[in-house]
Amino acid sequence: MKNLxxxxxxxxxxxxxxxxxxxxxxxxxxxRELWIALAESQxxxxxxxxxEQIEELKKYKDDxxxxxxxxxxxxxRHDVMAHxxxxxxxxxxxxxxxxxxxTSAYVRDNTDIILMRKGLKLIRKKMLNLIKKIADFALxxxxxxxxxxxxxxxAQVTTVGKRASLWxxxxxxxxxxxEKFIDGLKMRGVKGTTGTQASFLKLFDNDHEKVKKLDKMVxxxxxxxxxxxxxxxxxxxxxxxxxxxxxxxxxxxxxxxTNDIRLLQHLKxxxxxxxKKQIGSSAMAYKRNPMRSERIASLAKYVISNTTNTAIxxxxxxxxxxxxxxxxxxxxxxxxxxALDAILEIGINIxxxxxxxxxxxxxxxxxxxxxxxxxxxxxxAVKKGGDRQELHEVIRQLSMEASREIKEEGKRxxxxxxxxxxxxxxxxxxxxxxxxxxxKFIGRAPQQVEEFIRNYIKPILDDNKDLLGMNVExxx
Numbered sequence: 001m002k003n004l005x006x007x008x009x010x011x012x013x014x015x016x017x018x019x020x021x022x023x024x025x026x027x028x029x030x031x032r033e034l035w036i037a038l039a040e041s042q043x044x045x046x047x048x049x050x051x052e053q054i055e056e057l058k059k060y061k062d063d064x065x066x067x068x069x070x071x072x073x074x075x076x077r078h079d080v081m082a083h084x085x086x087x088x089x090x091x092x093x094x095x096x097x098x099x100x101x102x103t104s105a106y107v108r109d110n111t112d113i114i115l116m117r118k119g120l121k122l123i124r125k126k127m128l129n130l131i132k133k134i135a136d137f138a139l140x141x142x143x144x145x146x147x148x149x150x151x152x153x154x155a156q157v158t159t160v161g162k163r164a165s166l167w168x169x170x171x172x173x174x175x176x177x178x179e180k181f182i183d184g185l186k187m188r189g190v191k192g193t194t195g196t197q198a199s200f201l202k203l204f205d206n207d208h209e210k211v212k213k214l215d216k217m218v219x220x221x222x223x224x225x226x227x228x229x230x231x232x233x234x235x236x237x238x239x240x241x242x243x244x245x246x247x248x249x250x251x252x253x254x255x256x257x258t259n260d261i262r263l264l265q266h267l268k269x270x271x272x273x274x275x276k277k278q279i280g281s282s283a284m285a286y287k288r289n290p291m292r293s294e295r296i297a298s299l300a301k302y303v304i305s306n307t308t309n310t311a312i313x314x315x316x317x318x319x320x321x322x323x324x325x326x327x328x329x330x331x332x333x334x335x336x337x338x339a340l341d342a343i344l345e346i347g348i349n350i351x352x353x354x355x356x357x358x359x360x361x362x363x364x365x366x367x368x369x370x371x372x373x374x375x376x377x378x379x380x381a382v383k384k385g386g387d388r389q390e391l392h393e394v395i396r397q398l399s400m401e402a403s404r405e406i407k408e409e410g411k412r413x414x415x416x417x418x419x420x421x422x423x424x425x426x427x428x429x430x431x432x433x434x435x436x437x438x439x440k441f442i443g444r445a446p447q448q449v450e451e452f453i454r455n456y457i458k459p460i461l462d463d464n465k466d467l468l469g470m471n472v473e474x475x476x
Contacts, residue, residue, distance in 0.1 A: 009335055012475060013299065013342035021118045022334035025064070030114055031083060031107040032061045035098050037221040038190065042100060044217065045210045047203065053094035060090040080104040101199040102190070105233045105321070109188040112329070113235065114222060116243050119337040120182050126344035127175050127250070128461065129470040131168065133351035135457050138164035142449040145438035146361045147368055152263065154368040157438055160270075160356060162445035165452055167260070170253035172456060174246075181246050187219045188235040189227025194320040232320030240325075240333060241310040244303075247340045251303035254343050258293035258300075261350070265290045268360045273353030292346050292474070299339045306336045349472040365438050367406075370415035371399060373436040380435055381425040394424050 010019055020026060036057045043049035065086050073082035080099075088095030099106070142161030147154050190211075192199045197211050204210040219227045228235055264270040265288075272292050309332040313325045374395045382388045402415035416436065420429045427435075461468065 007335075009338040009342065013295075014338035015341055015345060018119065018122055018338055018341040021115055021122065022337060026115060027111055028064050028066075028069075028083060029062055030111040031080075032057070032064070032087060034107050034110055034218075034222065035084075035087065036061060037218045038100065038102060038106070039094070039097055040221065041214050041217040042097075042203070045204065045214055047097075047100075049097050049100075050093075053091075053097055056091040056094045057087075057098070060087065063090070065090055078104075080107060101192070101203045103193040103199075103233060105188065106190065109234050110222070112333070113185065113187055113239070116333065116337075117182065117185055119341075120178060120185075120243070120246070123247070123250070123337070123340060123344065124175075124178055124182065125467045126341065126348065126470065127171065127178065128464050128467050130344055130347045130351065131171055131175065131457060132461055132468055133348055134164055134168045134171065135453050135461070137161070137351055137354060138168055138449050139453060141356060142446040143439075143442075144356070144358060144361065145365060145442050146269070147364050156372065157365065157369070157441035159442050159445040159449070160361070161449045162442075163260070165449045167253075167257040168457065169452065170256065171250070172460075174250045174253050175460070177249060178246055181242065185224075185239075186226045186228045187222060187224040188231055189215045190218050191215070191227075191231045191233075194233055195231040234321055234325075237310065237314040237317055237325055240329065241307065241314050244307045244310045244333065244336050247336050248304045248307045251300035251340055251343060254347055255297050255300035255304070257347070258290075258296045258350075261293045261354075262290045262297075265293075267364065269357055269364065271355040271357070272350045273355075292350050296343050296346050296350075299343050303336050303339045303343070306332045345472045346474065348470055349474055352471060362438075367413045369436055369438060369441070370402070370413055370419075372441065374399060374415075376435050376440075377419060377425070377427070377432060380431070381427055384426045386424070386426060391424060394422060395419070398422070 036054065039049055039057060040054055043051075043054060064083075068089055069079075069082045069086035072085045073079050076082050076085075081104075084099050087098055091098070138161040140161065141164065142159055144160040145157050146160045146163065148156050148158040148163075190200060191197055197215070200211045200214060201208065204214075215227050219225070261270060261272060265272065271288065272290050274288050309328050313328055316322075317325065378388065378391055378395055381391050398418045399415060402413055402418060405411040406413055416432060419425060420427075420432055425432075
């Protein structure tokens with residue numbers, strides 16, 4: 001047994017792909033990419049930096065001497081300066097121009113934004129695959145009538161596919177927010193110690209245009225179109241809050257979806273995938289618990305709650321910079337990405353193998369539909385010459401009697417039998433059964449599903465065909 005705590009987001013839940021994005025190796029390699037981008041841009045703008053120095057930096061970009069950096073950090077108590085030193089050990093010719101004019105936030109903050117953007121793009125990919133799975137499910141069951149619920153009480157009839165389209169619509173809204181945010185995310189850029197760019201203005205002999213160009217050139221080399229126009233030493237911590245709010249919104253939708261699945265599984269109308277050897281309970285061998293949906297709900301609570309960390313951090317920063325955000329950021333941001341990554345993978349897995357029990361759904365409909373159909377039966381009987389007031393009273397009495405028998409005697413709903421047996425309605429059994437055909441009660445549900453997916457979902461999926469095709473096998 002291992003005797004140190006292990007993060008279950010790494011060992012049990014999230015993908016290796018997401019874990020690598022927020023790994024130390026990814027972070028420190030990005031630091032070196034930023035130092036190269038800075039040196040290249042400074043050289044291009046006229047500073048005394050040679051191509052030989054740039055090539056030396058590039059040679060060791062991915063070959064990080066962690067042992068040297070670790071030993072130096074123990075001495076300096078400063079991770080950035082320890083890595084500047086370690087990079088300089090490998091690159092003696094370029095040592096003097098590494099991190100020139102920059103502050104620690106140049107690599108720390110720009111790297112945070114770069115890694116968050118990579119994480120958001122991976123989230124986007126997995127959302128697209130989830131959207132495809134839910135859309136396929138919704139289209140498959142667009143015509144299947146099912147009992148609707150308001151307040152978890154039986155309501156008007158809908159379809160299984162229409163309900164799934166509600167789930168899909170929430171994810172669609174989240175996807176649009178994610179797209180807009182990725183497109184609008186900017187780099188901190190080259191801003192200096194308190195954001196004034198004073199050190200760079202000095203390097204370029206008070207040439208403001210060159211300092212502005214430096215900011216733009218570095219961001220473009222790191223594949224960003226823009227930098228934030230003004231910053232303190234750090235980018236505004238509101239950005240972290242906005243990122244986690246995007247993640248929270250997706251987690252909220254997934255929690256809602258899996259709440260519905262858990263309730264429907266209780267009703268035995270649907271069931272999430274269940275392995276042949278999966279155990280639902282250590283004591284009750286017959287149980288088939290909605291483990292996947294429950295795991296999503298559990299992880300979603302964590303992601304949603306983590307927005308509080310960034311909200312508090314944003315509101316309590318002092319002036320141009322304090323360091324009381326750092327330890328929190330190292331935990332709350334990567335782990336929120338890891339948790340949401342797991343949520344989306346589990347969601348893909350659920351919709352890849354969701355089982356629908358149509359006979360149970362039909363039975364539940366038949367238990368409730370007679371009450372909902374009484375108005376339609378009444379109208380048809382009136383058309384055949386019946387007295388509306390008299391027939392209304394008859395249906396009321398029969399309904400009360402059927403309801404009492406269901407609740408007090410445990411009988412099935414036999415209201416239709418009572419109406420058929422009554423001599424008041426002048427309707428045949430066939431006519432009454434035709435009136436209560438569930439398909440007559442679903443309105444435009446199938447058309448709504450088709451139109452929504454055709455007009456809003458399909459264009460997104462068509463534009464991202466190369467990212468589709470994920471199937472997920474859960475590790476535990």
